[in-house]
Amino acid sequence: MGTGNRRNRSETNKGIELRQPMLAAFLGWLLPGAGHLYQGRYGKGVLFMVCILTTYFFGLAMGGGHVVYASWKPNDKRWQYFCQLGVGLPALPAIAQARRADAGRPLLMGGIMAPPNRRPTDGNPDELAKWHRDYNSLFDLGTVYTMIAGLLNVLAIYDAMSGPALPEHDSDEKKHPPDSKESVS
Amino acid sequence: MHFPTLLAAGLHNQLWYSVPLIVSISLVYSATRHEQMNHILRHAWHTGVWIVGFMAIIMAILCVVSWAL
Numbered sequence: 001m002g003t004g005n006r007r008n009r010s011e012t013n014k015g016i017e018l019r020q021p022m023l024a025a026f027l028g029w030l031l032p033g034a035g036h037l038y039q040g041r042y043g044k045g046v047l048f049m050v051c052i053l054t055t056y057f058f059g060l061a062m063g064g065g066h067v068v069y070a071s072w073k074p075n076d077k078r079w080q081y082f083c084q085l086g087v088g089l090p091a092l093p094a095i096a097q098a099r100r101a102d103a104g105r106p107l108l109m110g111g112i113m114a115p116p117n118r119r120p121t122d123g124n125p126d127e128l129a130k131w132h133r134d135y136n137s138l139f140d141l142g143t144v145y146t147m148i149a150g151l152l153n154v155l156a157i158y159d160a161m162s163g164p165a166l167p168e169h170d171s172d173e174k175k176h177p178p179d180s181k182e183s184v185s
Numbered sequence: 186m187h188f189p190t191l192l193a194a195g196l197h198n199q200l201w202y203s204v205p206l207i208v209s210i211s212l213v214y215s216a217t218r219h220e221q222m223n224h225i226l227r228h229a230w231h232t233g234v235w236i237v238g239f240m241a242i243i244m245a246i247l248c249v250v251s252w253a254l
Binding site for chain 1 (some may be wrong): 199202205206208209210212213214216217218219220222225
């Protein structure tokens with residue numbers, strides 16, 4: 001069974017032009033769906049782009065633009081960003097914002113994707129606690145949305161690089177069953 | 186409970202936030218399994234139904250487990 005599946009999958013993939021898989025994978029990471037568009041697989045490219053970017057920006061908006069930020073400080077290890085980074089370019093401003101915040105320079109875009117100020121002073125509370133209080137469960141929901149968008153793009157990148165993992169009913173098995181004369185020869 | 190109250194509670198239920206996620210996950214997952222759009226959409230429908238069914242079963246189990254609490 002395994003040998004038959006492998007054979008059919010490779011035969012089917014021969015029919016799909018996977019132009020420059022590594023470049024397509026990089027483009028797919030940079031902008032979800034771009035790798036497929038580059039390969040001329042327009043339908044899937046648009047589908048990936050719409051689904052993943054809608055999920056990402058919907059999540060980002062739910063948390064007021066604060067759910068995506070890069071921080072690896074002892075009191076705030078934002079591991080979720082590694083998943084969010086899967087969407088590529090739309091998540092990269094968080095790195096620029098983190099660098100600007102560390103250097104003490106003014107933040108861009110009104111502080112969207114900037115890491116929170118975790119040192120409360122008299123006038124300023126812990127910013128992360130403030131975001132949680134202001135956005136309540138939407139902050140966590142937005143985090144989940146943006147993380148899932150990044151992880152979904154990992155699937156899309158793999159598809160751009162290796163083609164679809166076709167199940168049996170999509171393969172040529174129906175047309176050419178393994179026990180038929182054509183298949184044997 | 187009155188119907189408008191139930192309707193309002195249903196409309197403000199946070200479970201609604203799962204709908205866009207289920208749609209998105211189903212479509213993207215199915216698109217990584219097929220190349221043709223009609224196959225993608227058919228697989229996405231089945232995946233979506235499977236996810237909702239799985240969530241319903243887990244919810245039922247949690248309801249039963251927490252019944253005595």
